[in-house]
Amino acid sequence: MTIAVIVFPGTNCEHDIIHALGLAGAESEHVWHRDTDLSGAHGIVLPGGFAHGDYLRTGAIARFSPIMEEVARLADAGVPTLGICNGFQILCEAGLLPGALVANRDLKFICRPTHLRVESTDSVLTRAAEIGQVLRIPLNSYEGNYVADDIDNVENAGDVILRYSDAAGHVDSTTNPNGSTNSIAGITNAGRNVAGLMPHPERASEKILGSDDGMALIEGFVASTGLVDA
């Protein structure tokens, strides 16, 4: 197996992420949520969408899908694991990443390009980027507002990898699109092999789409799977 892209009923970015992983030289394939075997996967991606219709709460039902036990087993074993948007929400619900995502500050769905400042390169997602680098990557969510009970722990542990900023990398409340705590756009776990972010790097994978800044993240993730050389 190559990189496993988990598909829940309601997932909708599963084709887009395979396209972007392919641009980074990696092969990947869809794995249905009722499957239970990921043996041989070099990496795992939980793509965006509305798994199980986002019913009850985003990710709340998806975390109980049969495949999630296997995702947790591999993530605990150090396999690079990435959650994008709804996938990030599911990883938080599953306890593989700290915190949770709640409704945007303005209670409106937001679909537009945002700027992200790289805060840490110590993760499977940001390893090929540079600290302070600003990436232009679209956001597309209603529940994109990151919260955590122990936000200081998250910050102090160095788990924050991406923050919303302006084009110059400046971060304040005016550059925060959705009210996310401390403008957090992406985080990693203590093991640094699990990462989640709300914006969609696969939507910034080619210049013709407005930006290819997302490839800095996708390529880093692919490199971390060992499928292509960094």
Place this chain on the structure above:
Amino acid sequence: MTSREVADHMPDHEALGMTDDEYRDVIRILGREPLAAELAMYSVMWSEHCSYKSSRMHLGRFKSDQTWVVVGPGENAGVVDLGDGWLVALRIESHNHPSFVEPYQGAATGVGGILRDIFTMGARPIAVWDPLRFGPLDEPHNRYLFEGVVSGIAGYGNAVGVPTLGGEVEFADRFSKNPLVNVMALGILKRDQLVLSAATGEGNFAILLGNATGRDGIGGASILASASFEEGDKEKRPSVQVGDPFEEKKLIEACLELYDRDLVVAIQDLGAAGISCATSEVAGGGGMGMVVDLDKVHLREKDMTPGEILMSESQERMLAVVTPQNEAEVLAVAEKWEIEASTIGVITSGPDLVIYSKGELVGEVPAASLADDAPRYDRLAERPDYLDAVWAREPRVPDDLNAGDVLRALLDDPAIGDRSWIYGQYDHMLFLNTVIEPGHDGSLLRIKGTDKAIAVSTDGDSLRTYLDPRRGSARIVFESALNVAVTGASPYALVDNLNFGDPEEPGVMWQFTESVDGLAWACEELDVPVVGGNVSFYNQTDGVDIYPSPVVGMLGFCEPMPECPPRLDRAEEHMSIWLVGQDTQGDFAASAYDRIINDNLGGRPAEADGATARRVIAAAATLAHRIPVLHDISNGGLGVALAEIAIRSGIGMRIEDVTGPDLFDETPLRFVAIAHGEALETDVPHHKIGTVTGNTLNFGRAGSISVTEAEGIWRNALPRRMEH
């Protein structure tokens, strides 16, 4: 069931929206009084919404015989050929009355319904556009409707996983109690994936897929969509369906897998009139019959009557015709995608649609009669009196107007100002096809793995159409064509949605037939086939008809796609600015200037010339392959077009030798081109009018405004009205 029992169990035909003459036709066809369920079926299938009885005789004027048309009007969607086996399916619909009664669900189910029309054809839906009309936003109820409709489109479209690439919007008093919510959808497929709805094969099974059938939406087509509104009609809320985008998403994936594995003979979505419509269309369309057992239908509620099951408009349902050998596999695919499925019928040699419930016969009607024998009316059309009065109210435009002040007013208009308040709530990027996003003249989508791209623009112009339905309608087609041309595409096919008032009023019928003539003429001038359409009549509340509102969706096609398609944000210091196309000729009727500055609606719009249209549109499509900025001139004229480019590019302009009035003139078939260099290579009339420079929009003696100020007004036009 005796006729006495019928009378006890069902409302009479009038309560179902059927006239005495139509009722007598049913008796003639059946040779007896209809049973309750039969009456229910005829009442819905013969409603204006389903049967097009007032419009059908006029729709033959639209032509669709071009060689690239694969499927013309009459199927669930039109289909055109892009070459190399690639097809595009497109369709437009309206959900006007449901959206007035319940804006969120009305708009949401409008999206759901049109997506089913697209994937019924075998296509994966890849984009949606939403043309909208509301009353003025200073009225709280209009804000409620506007906000609800936009959230409904976003809520359903985003969750179902089909990007919404924009649309267009107008605000005017006549839409206060009758907003328009139109929706266009487009899908893409390879030629061997095309599926049609007509059943074949005696003994094949009819399988109902998707949502359980409940009591929602009963009478939606006959009661809600085919009658005028009066005060107190909020009671019609139970006639609005409730949408579930998650169910639809699973249904899309399940159906696409069924097509991929070649498991269906035919398929039909359940829309207006639910099971009665789908079974009769599938059977009647193929010259076949069907035996249906309503006990097999998976229901959401107990104790539903046969009539209710047949008429229910519960959403997210499809009827697939499959061979008996494939039944088990089809049910397995449904199980995989976690959707319900029931085998409810068997195809017969015909011609009757025979329906059983609890072992009893509840209906036996010739399947084709529900569609083919529907009444057709040649409604009286008479030129309405209002025209002479409005033509006499000529717009006045002073020679010494201050262009800066006019722009301050125009850029603050909610239909001219930044509309990202709307489309920023829509996922418009999914599938990685979006090359030109909402906020430009037309959307441009690449087709991955090819050099092909398609462009779409939706356009309407209700006020201009009110002043002259024929000329106004023709100009919509030309404007839409120019909107796709500035992205590099050539006009290729069109769908139309004809929103009008009460067709039983001769003045409304005249508007309708004039509009059809204008649209048909303009399409023929451009050699653009009309591959589908929808008619929405009875857009009238408390005796007030809406402005006649034909809306078109133009599909453009290009191969190759421009390497770097024109955008509004690509103007740079020192670039030259040209005005290209028809000479400016003093056309202010229904202009933004007259509406906003004069608070007037009058005069007669100029007629657009077909030969000029062809030349200007072709020139734009050619220039788009090498010019960084092209922008159609429409609402607000040259002045607004230039301001939009300046704001989006964040840079000023010095404009020379353009008079104040010419800045706001709305003569059609003109566009702005901006590029480095002193010469523009094109064979249509053009002249340089200025240079990109500084941080002010400077119109010389006509006035000026800083780009920062213009941007602030423009960006705030919708938020300042909606967020307080």
